[in-house]
Amino acid sequence: MRIIPNSEFIVNPDGSVFHLHIRPEQLSDKIVMMGDPDRVTLTASFFDSIECDVRSREFHTVTGMYKGKRLTALSHGIGTDNIDIVVTELDALANIDFHTRTVKPEFRQLTMIRVGTSGGMQPHCPIGSYVVSEKSIGFDGLLHYYAHSQNVREEDFEEAFQKQVNWSPYHCSPYVVSADEELVERIGYDMIRGVTISAIGFYGPQGRHVRLPLADPELNAKIESFRYSHYSITNYEMESSAIAGLGKMMGHKCMTVCAIIANRVALESNADYKGSIEDLIKVVLERI
Numbered sequence: 001m002r003i004i005p006n007s008e009f010i011v012n013p014d015g016s017v018f019h020l021h022i023r024p025e026q027l028s029d030k031i032v033m034m035g036d037p038d039r040v041t042l043t044a045s046f047f048d049s050i051e052c053d054v055r056s057r058e059f060h061t062v063t064g065m066y067k068g069k070r071l072t073a074l075s076h077g078i079g080t081d082n083i084d085i086v087v088t089e090l091d092a093l094a095n096i097d098f099h100t101r102t103v104k105p106e107f108r109q110l111t112m113i114r115v116g117t118s119g120g121m122q123p124h125c126p127i128g129s130y131v132v133s134e135k136s137i138g139f140d141g142l143l144h145y146y147a148h149s150q151n152v153r154e155e156d157f158e159e160a161f162q163k164q165v166n167w168s169p170y171h172c173s174p175y176v177v178s179a180d181e182e183l184v185e186r187i188g189y190d191m192i193r194g195v196t197i198s199a200i201g202f203y204g205p206q207g208r209h210v211r212l213p214l215a216d217p218e219l220n221a222k223i224e225s226f227r228y229s230h231y232s233i234t235n236y237e238m239e240s241s242a243i244a245g246l247g248k249m250m251g252h253k254c255m256t257v258c259a260i261i262a263n264r265v266a267l268e269s270n271a272d273y274k275g276s277i278e279d280l281i282k283v284v285l286e287r288i
């Protein structure tokens, strides 16, 4: 059996995992994730009791009880590079024996729901709506660093996307992954279902022109008009592809749902979205 070297999987002197700084017994099977550490404080304010509250860098983790369910709320910060850390460390907390540094014989499956904010790309995703990422398109390339990604990637969709938007060879090869179907049905049954792009930045990589001109100013228009079967691209955010992809490769159940806080076609945004995300968190806590 492979013993994972200290340099490849780092455990802190207090027995916690390197970045998240929590110990295996502090993790619940059901995890609600979000970019913003303060959103974890908000989520935990709905818990009936708190078991642990740990902060390390942008990672804020609270485990507690909500109406008889043991839940972990956790912030992952911004971007799929952080998701590589967070999903790997969550999986390790559940499935690696920290003492023997080996994979445990019994697999423990986690449920991870990301509750995020996002920019709508279609008129039917207005500000204030909730969009479940039935599929995600990763512009980040993270999945390509792991073996067997083709087992979870939807290559026909990827090919159609590259062709229709005339994808630049200077960008990473986009990957397409579906969320866990049962979660989409159970948690998102009354929400908009869509295809979400996880971009590698908020500005240029989402087609925002502030001062620097864009390499392809038409890319967002091509993304808006892209069609594959009955699918169109509904929204932009920055993490769902890596959560769906890594989670699926590891055998976990993952899904992202976002509150739309900007609409790129209507050229509108709402920076005062606290009420909308708060309501969405409450719905997810009930249904997870």
Ligand SMILES: O=P(O)(O)O[C@H]1O[C@H](CO)[C@@H](O)[C@H]1O
Pocket: 034, 035, 036, 077, 078, 079, 115, 116, 117, 118, 202, 237, 238, 239
């Ligand atoms: O509101 P969160 O969960 O952070 O999600 C979105 O907001 C951030 C960008 O403002 C990115 O993380 C994006 O995915």
Ligand SMILES: O=c1cc[nH]c(=O)[nH]1
Pocket: 117, 118, 119, 120, 202, 206, 236, 237, 238, 261, 262
């Ligand atoms: O437009 C948006 C809004 C929130 N988060 C994003 O990544 N993009």
